[in-house]
Amino acid sequence: MRATDTTNPEYFHKVVDCQYACPAHTPVPAYIRLIAQQRYTDAYLINWESNVFPGVLGRTCDRPCEPACRRGRVEEEPVAICRLKRVAADFKDEVAEMLPKAGPPNGKKVALIGAGPASLTVARDLAPLGYELHLYDEQTKGGGFMRSQIPSFRLPESVLDEEIGYILDMGITTVFNTYVDSMADMLTKGYDAVFVGSGAPKGRDLPKLPGRKEADANIHIGINWLASVAFEHIKEIGKRVIVLGGGNTAMDCCRTSRRLGGEDVKVIVRSPFEDMKASPWEKEDAMHEGIPIIDNHVPREFVVEDGKLVGMTFEKVKAVYHRDGRRELVPTGEEPEFFPCDDVLVAIGQENAFPWIEKETGIRFTSWGTPIINDDETFQSTRKEVFFGGDSAFGPSNIITAVAHGHKAAVSIDLYCQGKDLSKRPPPDVTLVGQKMGIHEWSYDSIPITDERKIVPLEDLKKSLSDRMVEVELGFDPETAFIEAERCLNCDAQTVFTDSNCIECDACADICPTSCITFTQNAPEKELRGKLIVPAENPEQDLYVSGKLPTGRVMVKDEDVCLHCGLCAERCPTAAWDMQMFFYNVSKATPNLVDVK
Amino acid sequence: MSYYKPKFQHPKLPKNSLGYTVADYDGSISTLCAGCGHDSISAAIRNACFLSSIPPHRIAKLSGIGCSSKMPTYFLGRSHGFNSVHGRMPSVATGASVANRDLIYLGVSGDGDTASIGMGQFVHLIRRNVNMTYIVANNGCYGLTKGQDSATADLGSVGKYGTQNPFEGIDLASLAVLQGASFVARSFSGDKEQLEPLIRAAMAHRGFAFIDVVSPCVTFANNVGSTKSYAATRDNLEAMPVDFVPMREEIRTQYKEGSSQTVTLHDGSIIHLHKASKDHKADSREDALMALQAADRTGKVLTGLLYLDPTSQDLNHTLELASQPLNSMGKDELCPGSRVLKSINEGLR
Numbered sequence: 001m002r003a004t005d006t007t008n009p010e011y012f013h014k015v016v017d018c019q020y021a022c023p024a025h026t027p028v029p030a031y032i033r034l035i036a037q038q039r040y041t042d043a044y045l046i047n048w049e050s051n052v053f054p055g056v057l058g059r060t061c062d063r064p065c066e067p068a069c070r071r072g073r074v075e076e077e078p079v080a081i082c083r084l085k086r087v088a089a090d091f092k093d094e095v096a097e098m099l100p101k102a103g104p105p106n107g108k109k110v111a112l113i114g115a116g117p118a119s120l121t122v123a124r125d126l127a128p129l130g131y132e133l134h135l136y137d138e139q140t141k142g143g144g145f146m147r148s149q150i151p152s153f154r155l156p157e158s159v160l161d162e163e164i165g166y167i168l169d170m171g172i173t174t175v176f177n178t179y180v181d182s183m184a185d186m187l188t189k190g191y192d193a194v195f196v197g198s199g200a201p202k203g204r205d206l207p208k209l210p211g212r213k214e215a216d217a218n219i220h221i222g223i224n225w226l227a228s229v230a231f232e233h234i235k236e237i238g239k240r241v242i243v244l245g246g247g248n249t250a251m252d253c254c255r256t257s258r259r260l261g262g263e264d265v266k267v268i269v270r271s272p273f274e275d276m277k278a279s280p281w282e283k284e285d286a287m288h289e290g291i292p293i294i295d296n297h298v299p300r301e302f303v304v305e306d307g308k309l310v311g312m313t314f315e316k317v318k319a320v321y322h323r324d325g326r327r328e329l330v331p332t333g334e335e336p337e338f339f340p341c342d343d344v345l346v347a348i349g350q351e352n353a354f355p356w357i358e359k360e361t362g363i364r365f366t367s368w369g370t371p372i373i374n375d376d377e378t379f380q381s382t383r384k385e386v387f388f389g390g391d392s393a394f395g396p397s398n399i400i401t402a403v404a405h406g407h408k409a410a411v412s413i414d415l416y417c418q419g420k421d422l423s424k425r426p427p428p429d430v431t432l433v434g435q436k437m438g439i440h441e442w443s444y445d446s447i448p449i450t451d452e453r454k455i456v457p458l459e460d461l462k463k464s465l466s467d468r469m470v471e472v473e474l475g476f477d478p479e480t481a482f483i484e485a486e487r488c489l490n491c492d493a494q495t496v497f498t499d500s501n502c503i504e505c506d507a508c509a510d511i512c513p514t515s516c517i518t519f520t521q522n523a524p525e526k527e528l529r530g531k532l533i534v535p536a537e538n539p540e541q542d543l544y545v546s547g548k549l550p551t552g553r554v555m556v557k558d559e560d561v562c563l564h565c566g567l568c569a570e571r572c573p574t575a576a577w578d579m580q581m582f583f584y585n586v587s588k589a590t591p592n593l594v595d596v597k
Numbered sequence: 598m599s600y601y602k603p604k605f606q607h608p609k610l611p612k613n614s615l616g617y618t619v620a621d622y623d624g625s626i627s628t629l630c631a632g633c634g635h636d637s638i639s640a641a642i643r644n645a646c647f648l649s650s651i652p653p654h655r656i657a658k659l660s661g662i663g664c665s666s667k668m669p670t671y672f673l674g675r676s677h678g679f680n681s682v683h684g685r686m687p688s689v690a691t692g693a694s695v696a697n698r699d700l701i702y703l704g705v706s707g708d709g710d711t712a713s714i715g716m717g718q719f720v721h722l723i724r725r726n727v728n729m730t731y732i733v734a735n736n737g738c739y740g741l742t743k744g745q746d747s748a749t750a751d752l753g754s755v756g757k758y759g760t761q762n763p764f765e766g767i768d769l770a771s772l773a774v775l776q777g778a779s780f781v782a783r784s785f786s787g788d789k790e791q792l793e794p795l796i797r798a799a800m801a802h803r804g805f806a807f808i809d810v811v812s813p814c815v816t817f818a819n820n821v822g823s824t825k826s827y828a829a830t831r832d833n834l835e836a837m838p839v840d841f842v843p844m845r846e847e848i849r850t851q852y853k854e855g856s857s858q859t860v861t862l863h864d865g866s867i868i869h870l871h872k873a874s875k876d877h878k879a880d881s882r883e884d885a886l887m888a889l890q891a892a893d894r895t896g897k898v899l900t901g902l903l904y905l906d907p908t909s910q911d912l913n914h915t916l917e918l919a920s921q922p923l924n925s926m927g928k929d930e931l932c933p934g935s936r937v938l939k940s941i942n943e944g945l946r
């Protein structure tokens with residue numbers, strides 16, 4: 001294998017598993033250390049710079065970082081990264097004064113269509129540069145799906161208002177209660193660029209299922225229904241409710257139903273329980289509220305009596321997995337099952353819809369209905385001044401992905417408005433600094449604690465179910481947050497190896513608690529992986545390979561389960577190993593939006 | 598601050614036939630200087646015991662005084678141990694081995710502890726063929742007392758402060774061969790591939806097994822001019838590889854005729870020796886001495902299994918001592934009383 005090139009920042013970036021997995025690449029371990037130091041405001045600011053909505057995301061993020069967390073590979077549970085983010089938001093001081101302000105006007109004007117997280121991120125990144133920003137949305141307030149879809153018992157309105165406020169206060173011109181019905185018109189309004197962050201607003205239906213038309217009064221499309229609840233057009237639902245679907249929308253629908261009068265609420269889903277799209281914790285939360293999830297049931301009919309919905313029948317299936325990975329739902333042959341109900345919520349997915357973008361604008365779409373985009377770095381459409389991001393770009397995803405798209409689109413828009421080449425992107429902001437304080441002392445808590453993951457306390461169930469505005473999760477208190485923060489392995493404290501210092505005394509390989517380091521003859525990667533002290537069987541994790549050492553061997557470190565404990569560096573007589581703190585901040589239109597020491 | 602090792606281990610750490618991982622053979626975290634050769638030897642001992650699936654409670658670690666003699670704290674934390682006074686570990690080991698022959702005795706000493714203050718005791722271990730493994734972590738200096746030249750320091754070797762050693766060094770391996778040791782090996786702390794099988798073979802051997810291990814003192818003898826630095830040892834190393842195949846395990850490797858020799862130990866385990874020269878015989882004291890002398894003349898550090906007598910009789914056999922450990926005998930057996938004493942005395946009249 002070739003010697004590892006650690007001058008490429010992507011090598012060490014990948015070692016920071018959580019940050020690497022985060023679509024916006026939030027510097028997770030850095031903010032977790034700040035929480036442990038009770039520097040909540042700084043922890044918040046680092047988050048805010050990266051993901052724009054720490055208070056929102058600390059409650060609602062899909063948390064792609066947690067399954068990636070290294071801790072999950074050395075014990076049962078990853079660090080509660082997401083809920084620590086909320087801790088930063090809960091305990092921070094007043095931050096408004098520390099946030100950047102709109103820059104002096106630069107003479108350029110940009111329209112943002114849809115006021116969801118994608119557009120809001122573009123606005124936040126461009127405002128300090130002096131852009132004049134016009135934010136359009138058909139809703140009365142900003143936030144997009146964060147406001148219309150995510151129920152208040154998961155995300156209090158006050159949190160949303162605060163974080164959207166930070167952005168709107170940067171001199172953004174809002175054009176709310178305004179549905180944009182023509183892109184062609186928009187393009188004549190003198191904007192230098194247009195960003196489309198209109199989401200994936202169309203909920204799927206079951207138009208062909210028998211009884212659909214007749215029962216229409218009691219069948220509701222999940223996302224439309226949730227929006228109506230959020231904007232208080234709908235205040236109640238029948239006592240017996242069936243929710244169709246297995247994703248997070250279904251979970252929000254069933255839990256909202258329980259708060260609007262639904263007593264017998266069930267989720268009925270086609271796929272097996274394990275295959276459901278909803279996050280495991282969302283399923284747990286629903287079941288905790290007394291909502292059964294009935295899997296392997298495919299809808300057959302809306303049963304109507306005397307012109308009114310009385311229930312639904314389902315065909316029972318079982319999942320058969322084929323060798324090519326394909327899944328087939330095969331009927332079991334049992335009698336169809338009938339479930340009585342008063343209302344049905346259909347939460348079986350959403351789609352993109354751009355009825356307002358005319359063909360003659362030159363914006364072209366794929367057969368999936370998503371816009372054709374230059375590449376997933378620039379987010380430029382086939383019409384060069386129009387950019388897409390968030391759910392509108394590649395279909396339904398989540399808030400943090402919308403934010404990540406927003407950062408990239410803002411960079412593109414800025415380059416475009418300056419007449420620069422979109423492919424020449426600014427590099428990430430990277431630092432790598434030694435952490436040694438003494439023979440046995442590092443500037444971070446190097447030895448990992450063995451405490452198990454802390455559970456977030458919940459509001460009393462009865463109280464939660466009585467009012468949809470009552471937040472269910474109470475968040476960590478500072479003491480619990482400290483322990484949870486200490487569970488972080490500080491994966492950004494990189495083990496940096498200097499070949500020329502090594503005298504091959506083996507001390508590092510001998511001390512390493514998780515047997516990461518091997519000195520051996522070099523070989524092609526596959527062979528090398530097999531001959532380490534413990535074979536490196538996780539191909540997603542890199543091998544760190546040195547140049548040739550005096551004995552002809554190389555140092556090979558399997559990054560997989562390194563604890564970043566620093567013992568290798570402590571036992572090294574020649575400082576061939578050093579622990580160096582790696583900070584990586586993705587490129588943004590405005591670099592360094594906040595000031596954290 | 599890390600004065601202890603994290604509890605987490607590699608989730609796929611292999612297990613031996615007892616179900617233990619190598620971490621089950623760990624001791625406390627070392628307090629020796631970072632990079633000390635002794636730590637590598639500790640790791641080799643740990644690995645050897647793991648690989649040979651020796652139950653930790655069946656091992657007794659013995660040592661004297663010195664950095665090297667501190668080593669037993671840093672491996673096999675669940676074994677027995679006795680840290681004796683300087684140079685007196687041999688008498689403690691002799692007593693222990695005759696009192697309880699069910700334990701496996703592992704002595705760890707230094708060149709000062711063995712070749713200076715302990716020399717008188719050391720040679721008697723050899724002479725009596727006490728059933729134990731005796732490892733000298735040989736750094737050519739008194740590490741613990743700040744690096745003075747020891748009795749094994751080579752003539753002309755330069756100390757950290759620039760002085761040359763004016764005396765001829767004692768070669769413990771030659772001495773052991775000459776004195777009649779039944780198992781004599783030399784190795785290097787930085788060569789675990791050789792050291793591990795040697796330790797496993799030594800522990801399987803019945804009788805006195807001696808391993809002289811060059812083990813650089815990074816703090817006081819790793820300077821330019823020192824003959825026992827990492828660099829000098831590597832430059833002059835002439836290693837004869839060793840494989841150890843324990844009893845019950847299948848032999849997989851094919852060995853070339855002539856360059857290697859196979860020796861079967863009393864318990865059925867097998868040692869493969871890759872020899873320095875074709876006609877060198879591992880069971881010949883003359884060959885061993887010649888090879889050592891030849892290497893010494895050219896400034897080479899010859900490592901590997903130098904001499905082995907697999908049929909040797911240990912002290913317990915020679916003296917026909919009780920085969921049962923004394924601690925398992927009752928009071929009456931241990932102290933048969935005045936009537937038995939009387940009859941013995943009668944027999945001597």
Ligand SMILES: Cc1cc2nc3c(=O)[nH]c(=O)nc-3n(C[C@H](O)[C@H](O)[C@H](O)COP(=O)(O)OP(=O)(O)OC[C@H]3O[C@@H](n4cnc5c(N)ncnc54)[C@H](O)[C@@H]3O)c2cc1C
Nearest residue numbers: 114116117118137138144145180198199390391397398399
């Ligand atoms: C029920 C539900 C729960 C969810 N829960 C979570 C969660 O817990 N965590 C998470 O990370 N993600 C969640 N998501 C997904 C998340 O809300 C979206 O992925 C995210 O909001 C997409 O952001 P966006 O900026 O692309 O657009 P959106 O947030 O969808 O905002 C688009 C906005 O554009 C407006 N708009 C559209 N067309 C026009 C037009 N022509 N003129 C004017 N305005 C227009 C819409 O009204 C909307 O306000 C959930 C989604 C649903 C449906």
Ligand SMILES: Cc1ncc(C[n+]2csc(CCOP(=O)(O)OP(=O)(O)O)c2C)c(N)n1
Nearest residue numbers: 663664665683707708709710738739740741
């Ligand atoms: C009776 C007695 N004399 C002298 C000493 C001082 N002393 C302590 S360790 C040591 C030498 C140790 O040298 P060595 O055995 O080579 O061990 P190293 O530290 O080099 O590993 C001496 C002389 C002592 N502890 N006890």
Ligand code: SF4
Nearest residue numbers: 512562563565566568
């Ligand atoms: S920091 Fe060094 S000693 Fe600690 S686990 Fe990682 S490689 Fe091993």
Ligand code: SF4
Nearest residue numbers: 502503505506508572
């Ligand atoms: S401890 Fe340092 S000098 Fe020794 S082998 Fe490891 S990196 Fe090399």
Ligand code: SF4
Nearest residue numbers: 630633664740814815
């Ligand atoms: S003084 Fe020398 S022998 Fe003692 S611990 Fe330090 S390096 Fe090892």
Ligand SMILES: [Mg+2]
Nearest residue numbers: 707708736738
């Ligand atoms: Mg010594």
